[in-house]
Amino acid sequence: MSPRVHVFGDDALGDLDAVGVAEAVRGGTVSATEVVEAAIARAGAVDPFLDALVVTDYERARAAAAAPPEGLLAGVPGLVKDNTDVAGLPTRHGSLAVPATPVVADAPFTRQLKATGTVVVAKSTLPEFGFNATTEFEHLPPTRNPWDPEFSCGASSGGSAALVAAGVVPIGHANDGGGSIRIPAAACGLVGLKPTRGRLAPDDHAASMPVDIVCNGVVTRSVRDTAAFLAAAERHRPAPGLPHVGHVQGPSSRRLRVGVIVESLTGPPDAETAQAVQDTAALLEDLGHEVVDIPLPVAPQFKDAFAHYWSLLAFSTQRFGARIFHPEFDASATDPLTQFLAGRFLRNAWRTPGAVYQLRRSEHLYRERFAEAGIDVALSPVLGHTTPRLGHIAPTVPFPEMFERLLRYVSYTPLHNACGAPGLSLPLATTQDGLPLGVHFSAFHGDERTLLELAYELEAARPFARIQD
Template identity: 55%
Template structure:
């Protein structure tokens, strides 16, 4: 049972150089010389220290953070963190795993260089569940990352450490990535904006290029829509994929009236809980009041999609087990956690299905495209039920029970990873009875992050997102 201490709200907002600025506002204050970048970095580090004992969100601290590499970048001087599954020169990359001892890496990952080009100041690396497999950031033999809105609950996963720090006000923006919902899930749990870009919108890391289906996309979690929009614009100035339409800087809602489909229950048959259904229904009503047309839609994906995605998930765990010594000479797959082991062992029993699984997953784009005929966006829940208490999805839960719980929770997000389409989680106006945030999700056509951001801007302007510091 959670103690009173575990059930409290935690935040770092105070009267210092960061104030209540989002990343865009803080960068503007630095450019106007109202505050200095060194002062901001110092105060952000103090904020992290103030909440870290309660949140357990940081994996590695940078002792002497340097200003971002691009002084005129959109986020010049803005403090941030990178997730501990992307290489940052001089820091170890641990992937959330106890199966090996990570060593300092010799170069930045391609995405890290793209992120640094925006001018951010990196203060360290954030925690994630082992190899990003879990929708909660919990461990077998370590303290979990806690949700700043209600510390007895999950911060989501796999970008849970980043989401916890941003929601708590330690930094205004942080790196996240998404291979099955890992940007959008923690954003929903922590009341943030979390946009998973189109496959190929950002530079790809080496691991992504080696996957049979590249399901992983980097991005950020933020407290405002304009921060996520500014991040994508800055990333595009560093490198733009010529195969995708240019995005530019999206600065607010559009006057366009959209046709938006919505569904409340997952195509795989999982029914959403009452609070989640209410959040989506309320959002649909708000959109209609704003002049958009909202109508029910069906996403007729293959009924084997969930089983197929689970097999693919298991393939990834199997490949890590086989190639683990690339992470470190001391890698021991027997030390991987219960979820990773369970996924790997299940895959070993079903590996012969792999070619058929890959064929069916690749065909999901046809069903996705069919659902969008005559529509601009689709509105759904992010998750089938609201944020669970810590322990519900922990890797210590026996695998058959754990995977059943995960599939009953993560029932909406993986489709976008398989198809490669953009999707954004934004906070709903409503909350759970415990005051926890509830996220709603918009999915778009390939390359159409602009429409996602415009509708997110409209909802934010209509009713500003709830803030943890106001509780």
């Protein structure tokens, strides 16, 4: 096992989480300028080892820190993933096909993030257009996992996860179209909440999608950071049509009925992943919750439908990139995964109406099967197996072998993107290699409060491993 890579130390950030930093800034123990300077120094020290930064915004971050905005997280340094606009910086979506042209305005989610008080210091890496589950590239160095740089950091929010886990900042923007918050959270030992569809400011292109599968959010090192972010974001933009979450600050006394799902549509998980789920189920029983086995709340056709939709998105990127991303988009510069998926769609375009129907139907089936089982929360693996080494699902692996590996790995999370329900990865286990191993919780639409309350209880009962220990 390679040495861990982190930059926790005796500076203004110390080993504080986001809430701790905000409290220190409010209390005058440190200034926002001091913590932003610490984050800048940490980024410079660690990124040569992780390759997780795309472009920095240090001067604007310093200016923002000099007069930080109001908010629960006022003065806390953070990141924006490089598929979301930050005024004055380019948005390249992890692709050499998109020119490095600065954009003129913040995206809606960037405005929401800044409204929490978070100071954006840089943009973080993602695989091309977020299509992969590892942050690896055809022509660029991979983003590495700080727990062991020979392993994947997950994706598509891999850069944010690597930098938060390594201690550069306590909070990083992530978004999730098939697991892209929860997968890197699981790989890097973080809390990763994919909110209910519509909970946070949407992706710029969400309204034009046949099925809106992308949700914004963050990755953090503590449950209270995720809860504080959600509360602060909700104050800026209450979610239309969803119940108010509020600021969840601890566990509930309510005991839950938890449904356990082990097998996915691609088969059973590997032994370590299955054991992590069973150990978590035993912990829940010890805490007084009722635990029952339930079937996967999805139709058998879902796997093929989601794979086809994935391919449709890649085809749309290839064909309409100049309209969607930049007038000078170069389709010939996209990576092998994007091109393979686009070609896969063309060979099967006739399947599109049926695939869209199955994805839209998944919300009804999810609600129906939750209600039939009488459960409050479902427990499952995040992924089909433990975090792979770099190269296992790199875009340079020959197709279709690479895509089959990818489907095997990402076998649980896409359901919640299609049906719109909230999903949460918690770092409650560790592999034999000493890497974090996440487990997944999901709930009814709009019920992030129950997920966060349960997460507080589990974090207290089984404290998360820390990279610096």
